[in-house]
Amino acid sequence: xxxxxxxxxxAHQARLLTLLRDGGxxxxxxxxxQVDLSRSKLAVEVxxxxxxxxxxxxxxxxxxxxxxxxxxxxxxxxxxxxxxxGATSVDVAVxxxxxxxLGHLNQPMDVRExxxxxxxxxxxxxxxxxASGLAEGFDGAGIGVPGPVRFPEGIPVAPPIMPGWDGxxxxxxxxxxxxxxxxxxxxxxxxxMGEQHAxxxxxxxxxxxxxxxxxxxxxxxxxxxxxxxxxxxxxxxGHIQAVPDGRPCACGNRGCLEAHFxxxxxxxxxxxxxxxxxxxxxASRLETNGGLTAVDVAAAASAGDxxxxxLIREGGNRTGQVIAGLVSFFxxxxxxxxxxxxxxxxxxxxxxxxxVYRQSLPLATxxxxxxxxxxxxxxxxxxxxxxxxxxxxxxx
Amino acid sequence: xxxxxxxxxxAHQARLLTLLRDGGxxxxxxxxxQVDLSRSKLAVEVxxxxxxxxxxxxxxxxxxxxxxxxxxxxxxxxxxxxxxxGATSVDVAVxxxxxxxLGHLNQPMDVRExxxxxxxxxxxxxxxxxASGLAEGFDGAGIGVPGPVRFPEGIPVAPPIMPGWDGxxxxxxxxxxxxxxxxxxxxxxxxxMGEQHAxxxxxxxxxxxxxxxxxxxxxxxxxxxxxxxxxxxxxxxGHIQAVPDGRPCACGNRGCLEAHFxxxxxxxxxxxxxxxxxxxxxASRLETNGGLTAVDVAAAASAGDxxxxxLIREGGNRTGQVIAGLVSFFxxxxxxxxxxxxxxxxxxxxxxxxxVYRQSLPLATxxxxxxxxxxxxxxxxxxxxxxxxxxxxxxx
DNA sequence: TCTACTTTTTCCACTCAGAGGACAAAGAAG
DNA sequence: CTTCTTTGTCCTCTGAGTGGAAAAAGTAGA
Numbered sequence: 001x002x003x004x005x006x007x008x009x010x011a012h013q014a015r016l017l018t019l020l021r022d023g024g025x026x027x028x029x030x031x032x033x034q035v036d037l038s039r040s041k042l043a044v045e046v047x048x049x050x051x052x053x054x055x056x057x058x059x060x061x062x063x064x065x066x067x068x069x070x071x072x073x074x075x076x077x078x079x080x081x082x083x084x085x086g087a088t089s090v091d092v093a094v095x096x097x098x099x100x101x102l103g104h105l106n107q108p109m110d111v112r113e114x115x116x117x118x119x120x121x122x123x124x125x126x127x128x129x130x131a132s133g134l135a136e137g138f139d140g141a142g143i144g145v146p147g148p149v150r151f152p153e154g155i156p157v158a159p160p161i162m163p164g165w166d167g168x169x170x171x172x173x174x175x176x177x178x179x180x181x182x183x184x185x186x187x188x189x190x191x192x193m194g195e196q197h198a199x200x201x202x203x204x205x206x207x208x209x210x211x212x213x214x215x216x217x218x219x220x221x222x223x224x225x226x227x228x229x230x231x232x233x234x235x236x237x238g239h240i241q242a243v244p245d246g247r248p249c250a251c252g253n254r255g256c257l258e259a260h261f262x263x264x265x266x267x268x269x270x271x272x273x274x275x276x277x278x279x280x281x282x283a284s285r286l287e288t289n290g291g292l293t294a295v296d297v298a299a300a301a302s303a304g305d306x307x308x309x310x311l312i313r314e315g316g317n318r319t320g321q322v323i324a325g326l327v328s329f330f331x332x333x334x335x336x337x338x339x340x341x342x343x344x345x346x347x348x349x350x351x352x353x354x355x356v357y358r359q360s361l362p363l364a365t366x367x368x369x370x371x372x373x374x375x376x377x378x379x380x381x382x383x384x385x386x387x388x389x390x391x392x393x394x395x396x
Numbered sequence: 397x398x399x400x401x402x403x404x405x406x407a408h409q410a411r412l413l414t415l416l417r418d419g420g421x422x423x424x425x426x427x428x429x430q431v432d433l434s435r436s437k438l439a440v441e442v443x444x445x446x447x448x449x450x451x452x453x454x455x456x457x458x459x460x461x462x463x464x465x466x467x468x469x470x471x472x473x474x475x476x477x478x479x480x481x482g483a484t485s486v487d488v489a490v491x492x493x494x495x496x497x498l499g500h501l502n503q504p505m506d507v508r509e510x511x512x513x514x515x516x517x518x519x520x521x522x523x524x525x526x527a528s529g530l531a532e533g534f535d536g537a538g539i540g541v542p543g544p545v546r547f548p549e550g551i552p553v554a555p556p557i558m559p560g561w562d563g564x565x566x567x568x569x570x571x572x573x574x575x576x577x578x579x580x581x582x583x584x585x586x587x588x589m590g591e592q593h594a595x596x597x598x599x600x601x602x603x604x605x606x607x608x609x610x611x612x613x614x615x616x617x618x619x620x621x622x623x624x625x626x627x628x629x630x631x632x633x634g635h636i637q638a639v640p641d642g643r644p645c646a647c648g649n650r651g652c653l654e655a656h657f658x659x660x661x662x663x664x665x666x667x668x669x670x671x672x673x674x675x676x677x678x679a680s681r682l683e684t685n686g687g688l689t690a691v692d693v694a695a696a697a698s699a700g701d702x703x704x705x706x707l708i709r710e711g712g713n714r715t716g717q718v719i720a721g722l723v724s725f726f727x728x729x730x731x732x733x734x735x736x737x738x739x740x741x742x743x744x745x746x747x748x749x750x751x752v753y754r755q756s757l758p759l760a761t762x763x764x765x766x767x768x769x770x771x772x773x774x775x776x777x778x779x780x781x782x783x784x785x786x787x788x789x790x791x792x
Numbered sequence: 793t794c795t796a797c798t799t800t801t802t803c804c805a806c807t808c809a810g811a812g813g814a815c816a817a818a819g820a821a822g
Numbered sequence: 823c824t825t826c827t828t829t830g831t832c833c834t835c836t837g838a839g840t841g842g843a844a845a846a847a848g849t850a851g852a
Contacts, residue, residue, distance in 0.1 A: 148759055157759060158757075158758065158759045160757070205626075218725065220726075222623060227618060228727075229727025230602050230727050230728060230764075231727060231762070231763070233724075233759045234727035235725065235727075236725070236727070236759075236760065237724060240721040240724050240725070241717060241720070241755055251757065322721070324636070324637070325636040325718070325721060326725055328629075328633055328635055329630065329632070329633050329636070329722055329725070329726075330616075330725075331624075331625025331626050331628070331630035331631075332626060333626035358649070359637055359649060360635070361629065361635055361647060362554065363544055363553060363554045363629045363632075364625075364627065364629050366627070367627070
């Protein structure tokens with residue numbers, strides 16, 4: 001039996017909830033230092049907070065030189081589910097209400113199998129996490145899918161790499177199955193929210209989060225809020241033209257960034273190079289595994305293989321050129337690089353940095369850090385938990 | 397002697413002021429229909445509004461079937477000054493508090509002469525407008541400059557085409573000279589605000605406003621608010637690489653959009669074409685005027701000159717490619733094209749549209765209008781008036 | 793142990809924004 | 823001249839929130 005939780009009654013309670021989420025257990029007095037409310041008003045709101053089921057008392061705090069204060073904290077039994085559906089694998093994690101990961105599962109999986117098959121898998125993984133004692137049930141879930149989403153309804157729209165998902169009511173269906181509130185968003189937005197909450201972007205209001213996986217996307221954060229665009233497709237930078245008259249892309253155009261550099265493109269290029277005998281390292285790996293992925297290229301590169309390094313550098317240059325344009329346009333305070341190819345590490349990062357710092361104007365790049373994401377594969381699931389907690393911790 | 401005006405005391409008054417600005421004179425009853433306040437509260441706020449000096453009574457309204465209501469309106473004596481400093485000319489206009497243009501002057505002028513010379517000119521133009529009886533004095537001024545601005549302080553920063561302006565305290569200096577509040581912003585942002593207030597973008601929350609003049613810039617509006625970026629240089633798209641290893645640009649790089657298409661680049665290309673004997677039309681104009689500008693190219697094009705048309709088409713293609721990338725990234729609800737080259741009209745627009753619709757994904761372009769600005773050279777000055785009115789009509 | 797000082801919490805009186813009803817004022821329609 | 827509608831004013835009531843006083847629960851030194 002699932003406990004029922006209620007949304008906060010007003011903006012004050014919402015603010016207190018986020019303070020408890022981001023700062024952990026806290027005394028009433030300390031909360032008072034952080035919000036701008038009179039003692040009396042604070043007492044009233046704090047007293048009412050447990051009625052929502054989201055907050056519980058937590059004993060006495062240490063003395064600060066006088067009477068000891070009462071601690072409160074978010075209900076430690078609350079559980080959020082973060083789901084990050086990638087093109088070729090799915091991550092599912094359980095967090096507590098403070099968005100700390102308690103358990104994390106990853107499984108290979110092809111999104112093209114369609115929503116029904118994928119969610120069967122996701123639900124099985126969620127059940128497994130529950131069976132291992134991490135949760136009795138879920139109080140909310142945040143789902144990331146690799147394509148544009150009509151955000152208010154939580155429905156994917158015209159996702160190029162996910163045929164069969166167009167119009168599928170993800171939010172409603174999963175809410176039914178899980179018996180809890182669900183929010184759905186593009187996976188890059190979730191990654192951005194994850195890095196914002198617990199990663200490198202904690203203190204930046206305007207930043208970009210470029211995710212290079214099977215495809216390429218970009219989370220856009222404006223004033224601390226994710227920007228999704230008019231139809232929910234903002235950040236879809238994989239099909240920006242990077243090479244005039246370049247390679248044909250699945251979208252029908254030529255020279256798209258994604259056709260020249262992405263997990264898929266990199267793997268294809270590596271196979272080609274191996275077959276042409278350009279790299280003994282890659283050729284032997286191809287023979288051993290029967291195929292190559294970005295991971296193989298990363299390994300070959302760190303073994304010093306020149307061809308692998310060239311592939312990474314060239315891809316980084318292409319990506320860097322596109323990012324340079326976005327930096328000129330958007331003037332962010334930070335650029336985060338993440339996704340599956342993060343394993344390519346500093347070779348990739350150096351190539352991207354070179355292009356951006358060379359091509360964008362000094363005013364935009366002067367104080368612009370370009371860094372790898374801190375959270376790796378957990379960014380997405382933490383972002384999912386963050387998404388649903390933002391929803392549940394806001395007034396109804 | 398200038399009257400003193402005060403800022404509204406609270407958000408309700410601010411809301412009423414913008415309603416009066418955007419909807420003109422209005423009866424108390426009609427205002428009541430538009431705001432969500434009880435009659436008593438509304439009466440209190442409306443009664444206090446004249447204390448600010450911004451609002452005056454305006455007789456009785458027509459009956460709506462019962463007792464006639466009292467009209468109020470923004471003080472008809474209020475005057476805002478809108479100043480749009482371009483690279484090669486300056487526009488100065490006077491508006492009333494409803495942001496209607498009462499008088500408008502334009503003069504050629506080179507920004508490179510520096511802020512002192514330019515503002516001497518601007519003040520002379522403002523004095524001329526005042527002398528012609530349009531204003532006794534100014535209650536506020538909004539200034540647009542062709543480069544990035546540290547917005548809160550109103551100080552240009554590192555403007556590439558305006559040497560000598562870096563760090564000049566425009567806001568403070570002009571506030572002194574004019575004796576009224578002043579706000580300063582990038583000229584493309586002003587154009588965006590102008591088109592938002594009185595032009596094609598009245599109903600759109602997220603849009604881009606591309607201004608092609610001597611240089612190229614882009615105003616970015618997110619959720620109805622201008623987005624300025626971390627250092628105020630957002631929208632600086634003139635130096636995005638449009639042509640790999642293309643022409644050298646003043647910024648030190650090669651292939652910048654601005655180096656390939658802008659008022660300046662177009663004029664240069666036209667001269668070159670004329671000298672090479674590619675176009676009799678352009679050659680004769682070159683001989684007559686001793687030089688060519690975008691206006692000549694526009695005239696030649698509408699006379700059917702093939703070379704001129706080619707120049708415009710190629711420029712449009714370049715610009716369209718860059719815009720296509722921005723559309724994929726930003727997913728706007730509208731793209732406005734404006735600036736000095738608007739005279740190139742539909743040839744340019746068609747080229748841009750072709751590229752954008754071809755290169756961006758259907759989800760982003762499906763319902764995306766790409767249109768010419770409606771206000772032409774008045775967009776900037778109206779935007780300036782809008783900028784200062786937003787400031788004056790918000791609680792202090 | 794006792795005393796003086798701090799910090800936290802509760803209690804209470806007070807202010808203020810705002811809502812909404814009653815009613816007066818002003819006009820329309822017959 | 824009467825009846826109905828709309829508009830504006832007045833007055834009371836409510837609920838959010840503030841800030842002071844005092845109680846509760848500590849610490850630290852004599």
